[in-house]
Structure formats: structure tokens, C-alpha cells
Amino acid sequence: MARRVVVIGGGVMGSSAAWHLAARGDRVTLLEQFRPGHDRGSSHGSSRIFRIAYADPFYVSLAVRALPLWQRLEEETGTSVLSLTGCVDHGPEQATSALRDVLTLAGRPSETLSPEAAAERWPGIRADSTALFHPEAGRLNADAAVAALQRAAELKGAEIRHGVRVTSLTHRGGGVELVTDQQETFAADAVVCAVGGWAPATLGPVVPGLPPMRVTQEQPLHFPAADALDWPSFIHHEGAGLTVGGGVYGLGSVDGVKAGFHGVGPVVDPDHRDRTVDPAARERLAEYAAKWLPGVDATAPAATTCLYTTTPDHDFVIDRAGPVTVLAGFSGHGFKFGSVIGELAAGLVHGEPGSRRFALGRHSG
Ligand SMILES: Cc1cc2nc3c(=O)[nH]c(=O)nc-3n(C[C@H](O)[C@H](O)[C@H](O)COP(=O)(O)OP(=O)(O)OC[C@H]3O[C@@H](n4cnc5c(N)ncnc54)[C@H](O)[C@@H]3O)c2cc1C
Known part of the structure; x- marks a missing residue:
């Protein structure tokens, strides 16, 4: 069933989530506090390493899923984001x-x-x-990839808004009410929070089981x-x-x-x-x-x-608490997986199970 979803954060993770949610037919609005291409978070610049090789097979299989999705993004938007230089x-x-x-x-x-x-x-x-x-490795152009993810989301009907900061998030009925610094209010069935380095301060008080993050x-x-x-x-x-x-x-x-x-x-x-x-x-x-x-x-x-x-274990947080899906703690190695993390987020929003490896609460015993 199509849902009204607000994505907070226009870095690689939020932009990818907006792409995959819009592809499922959801009514998606992405809110990003800064201008397009800003350099105050984690997803800016001309390069990030893409690689399938990890000593841990779990991440190998995740990268294997990410590769064709980067290539699909290139096809859908007619832009080049990935160069396989090895x-x-x-x-x-x-x-x-x-x-x-x-x-x-x-x-x-x-x-x-x-x-x-x-x-x-x-x-x-x-x-x-x-x-x-x-x-099967090389370079992702980070700025081009984020712009392409947002473009692909728009092509599927998402609304992408920059210069809007979410200032509060309150559970209402089964959904969420958001207020912005421009005094706008949004009512959503579900929210995806992909706020990068802002996660500990913003989500700590509202999401149970969020691990400590540096x-x-x-x-x-x-x-x-x-x-x-x-x-x-x-x-x-x-x-x-x-x-x-x-x-x-x-x-x-x-x-x-x-x-x-x-x-x-x-x-x-x-x-x-x-x-x-x-x-x-x-x-x-x-x-x-x-x-x-x-x-x-x-x-x-x-x-x-x-x-x-x-995060303490360098594993990501990709999990849902009620109507709030959290994408956080990418520990300096998340960009390469961005194309598939949006797909995992869309699955969580639609009630599909997540991976225990990425679960909220895994550090609280
Ligand atoms: C120097 C460096 C090198 C790296 N190299 C690699 C690499 O080679 N390969 C790799 O795979 N990964 C690499 N990474 C990691 C990767 O870049 C990150 O994991 C990824 O960019 C995280 O994206 P994000 O969307 O979670 O965060 P961000 O890109 O920070 O996006 C979060 C967004 O949320 C917005 N936001 C926050 N709060 C609000 C609010 N209240 N309202 C509205 N908007 C809000 C922020 O403005 C920001 O734009 C590197 C990271 C760094 C810093």
C-alpha cells in the first residue's frame, strides 16, 4: 500500500531511500537542511571508494547487491557515477x-x-x-551520485526540498508529525531519518536502542x-x-x-x-x-x-522503531552501499524484516 513518507536528510542514504520509496509508489518528501551539494556532512566531494572486497562475507554480499543498483541509477538518470578502476x-x-x-x-x-x-x-x-x-572496485563520484539519486527520486515523483531543517518529530496516531524551522507541519505515515552526524543529538532522545556513536x-x-x-x-x-x-x-x-x-x-x-x-x-x-x-x-x-x-562495532544502524526508520552510524565506510541501503530502508518502511546485524538495541544486551 502506498504510504506518505518524509525522509529527513539529503546525503547519500536519505537520497537513496527517497529513490527506492518513490519507486514503490509512496508519496515521498525529502527535507534537507542545507543547499544541494553542501559540504557540511559526510557525502560531499568527488570520490569514495567502491569495493566488493571485505574480510567479512556479510559486507561482500551487501556490496554485490549495491553494484547493479549503482549501474541502474546511471541508466535511469543518464549520468556516470561509478568508475571501475579496480x-x-x-x-x-x-x-x-x-x-x-x-x-x-x-x-x-x-x-x-x-x-x-x-x-x-x-x-x-x-x-x-x-x-x-x-x-570489481574503483571510484564513486560522491557529488554526482547524490545528485543522481535525488534526480532519480524526482523522476519517480518524490519532492526534494533543500534549506528546510526538521526541528521536532512527535508520534501521532500510528504515524509521525514533523515540524520544520519554517514552522511547516508534516503528517506522515512513516519517517526515514538519515541525518548522518546529527543522529546522536537528534535521534538519541526519540529512538530507543540507538547505539552510542562518535x-x-x-x-x-x-x-x-x-x-x-x-x-x-x-x-x-x-x-x-x-x-x-x-x-x-x-x-x-x-x-x-x-x-x-x-x-x-x-x-x-x-x-x-x-x-x-x-x-x-x-x-x-x-x-x-x-x-x-x-x-x-x-x-x-x-x-x-x-x-x-x-558505532562501537563499526556496523551500521538500519532498523525501524514503529513509524521511524533509522539509517545511521555508517562508520566511514557506508557510501559504497548507499544504493542498496535505500532499498533496505524502503523494505523496512513496508514492514519487511531488517538484518539483526544492523539492529537498534544490539548494544544494550
Ligand atoms: C573523509 C571521508 C571519506 C570516506 N570515504 C569513503 C569511501 O571511500 N567509501 C565509502 O564507502 N564510504 C566512505 N566514507 C563514508 C561515507 O561517505 C558515509 O558513510 C556516508 O556519506 C554517510 O551518508 P549519510 O547520508 O548517512 O550522511 P550525510 O551525508 O551527512 O547526510 C545527512 C544529511 O542530513 C542532513 N540533516 C541533518 N539533520 C537534519 C535535519 N534536522 N533536518 C534536515 N536535514 C538534516 C544533513 O545536513 C546532511 O546533509 C567516507 C567518509 C568521509 C567523511
Whole structure:
């Protein structure tokens, strides 16, 4: 049965939910507090890694579902969002072999290389002790993907509104009443809350079982490289020659080769952060690039900032509490799954069961 659904948040998750809900015939309104393409949340910029390879088969199967949905989005909107340039994982043997084993079990392709063979093929990257190439990976253009998801939702009848902040959410009858900063009131059968780093403050008081989440400001750098768009994405795993906890990720983009440490930034309040670049962290990453990325100009990086919203187990929250569906806690690795997370959200709104792995309340015993 078609439902009246309000989606709060126009990042990748809310936009995807709006697309899938509208495709089911629901009457959908998406409300986003900032302008289109804003850079104050988690979904902006020219690049995010797409990859099927995870050491955990659960995420492999989720990425396998996400891939054709990104391609369907490209067909529906006539825009390009995904470039399959492949990915090189390198570092200690146990990290690359664990990925290779999971990919093999799932019937997905990969290739193991010596560091010398990897350096010959990708001279811009100095591989550590072992390397694994997997072709079902590459780059999502984040800005293009969010714009395409919203366009696809509109094509299916959704209304997308920017510059509208939801200020309260109250249970009414079996549904929800929302009030905005423009004193508008919406009555909805169901609400999808995809508010990124704003989730702990906004949803904590109204959604039972929301896990504790750390909101941090991360600061990747873009390094100039003439052939940046041809680069595979890469992950340099901790251990062997790298002691940085969480390793280093990177990929080519129109802005150069992006590289970043994973989830090491300071805790921030998304409404009151000044987006100042930390010079010491910038220096550490530039030193990394000088040593491990011979294909970039390590002396002239440009910084950008972005929010991570991290759960204690780094698993997402994709669950429903009555009429409120929550998409939160994407822990710095959610974008690649965005196309399928909207589909999961639409299923929850329509009473389909969710995954226990993503359940609310899983941290409260
Ligand atoms: C530096 C960095 C690198 C990353 N790299 C990768 C990667 O390579 N691969 C990968 O898969 N993932 C990556 N991620 C993670 C991925 O980008 C995020 O998981 C994803 O973008 C989260 O999207 P979201 O929609 O949940 O949040 P957001 O994009 O923050 O969207 C939430 C939206 O809700 C809006 N909002 C909040 N409150 C309200 C309100 N009350 N009313 C109206 N609107 C509201 C906000 O303005 C915001 O636009 C990276 C993240 C960062 C920060």
C-alpha cells in the first residue's frame, strides 16, 4: 500500500531511500537542511571508494547487491557515477590473503601480486610486502551520485526540498508529525531519518536502542597527479611496513589522488565545528605520501574535511522503531552501499524484516 513518507536528510542514504520509496509508489518528501551539494556532512566531494572486497562475507554480499543498483541509477538518470578502476590492497600477508579467500569463496575475481609486479603496473603506488588486485572496485563520484539519486527520486515523483531543517518529530496516531524551522507541519505515515552526524543529538532522545556513536571530523588530502583519474583505489593495511592504526586509503579523482587515515580525527559537534585543518595531521599524511606514493606531488596537498559517525562495532544502524526508520552510524565506510541501503530502508518502511546485524538495541544486551 502506498504510504506518505518524509525522509529527513539529503546525503547519500536519505537520497537513496527517497529513490527506492518513490519507486514503490509512496508519496515521498525529502527535507534537507542545507543547499544541494553542501559540504557540511559526510557525502560531499568527488570520490569514495567502491569495493566488493571485505574480510567479512556479510559486507561482500551487501556490496554485490549495491553494484547493479549503482549501474541502474546511471541508466535511469543518464549520468556516470561509478568508475571501475579496480583496487590494490597491500600490506601484511594475512590482510591480503584474508580478502583473497573471501573473494574466492564468493566467486569474485582477484589477483595476487608481488610488490615488484605491483610497482611495475601501478608506478604511483609503492606496495608493501604483498599486494592483491581486485577489479570489481574503483571510484564513486560522491557529488554526482547524490545528485543522481535525488534526480532519480524526482523522476519517480518524490519532492526534494533543500534549506528546510526538521526541528521536532512527535508520534501521532500510528504515524509521525514533523515540524520544520519554517514552522511547516508534516503528517506522515512513516519517517526515514538519515541525518548522518546529527543522529546522536537528534535521534538519541526519540529512538530507543540507538547505539552510542562518535562523530569525528576527518581530513583527507588531495595530492596533485597528472594521471589521477587512471589510478585504482588502494588500501595500505596496518602491519608490515606501516604502523598507522587503521591503515591508509586512497584513490584517484578529478581533484587529484585522495589519501586519508581511517577514523583518527577529533570528536566534533556537527553544528559547531570550524572545519579548520589540523596542520600536524596534514604533515603526517604528506610524509606518508612522500614515502609510499611516488606518483603524486607530496609537497602540495589540498585538504578537505568530512564527518564520520562511528558505532562501537563499526556496523551500521538500519532498523525501524514503529513509524521511524533509522539509517545511521555508517562508520566511514557506508557510501559504497548507499544504493542498496535505500532499498533496505524502503523494505523496512513496508514492514519487511531488517538484518539483526544492523539492529537498534544490539548494544544494550
Ligand atoms: C573523509 C571521508 C571519506 C570516506 N570515504 C569513503 C569511501 O571511500 N567509501 C565509502 O564507502 N564510504 C566512505 N566514507 C563514508 C561515507 O561517505 C558515509 O558513510 C556516508 O556519506 C554517510 O551518508 P549519510 O547520508 O548517512 O550522511 P550525510 O551525508 O551527512 O547526510 C545527512 C544529511 O542530513 C542532513 N540533516 C541533518 N539533520 C537534519 C535535519 N534536522 N533536518 C534536515 N536535514 C538534516 C544533513 O545536513 C546532511 O546533509 C567516507 C567518509 C568521509 C567523511
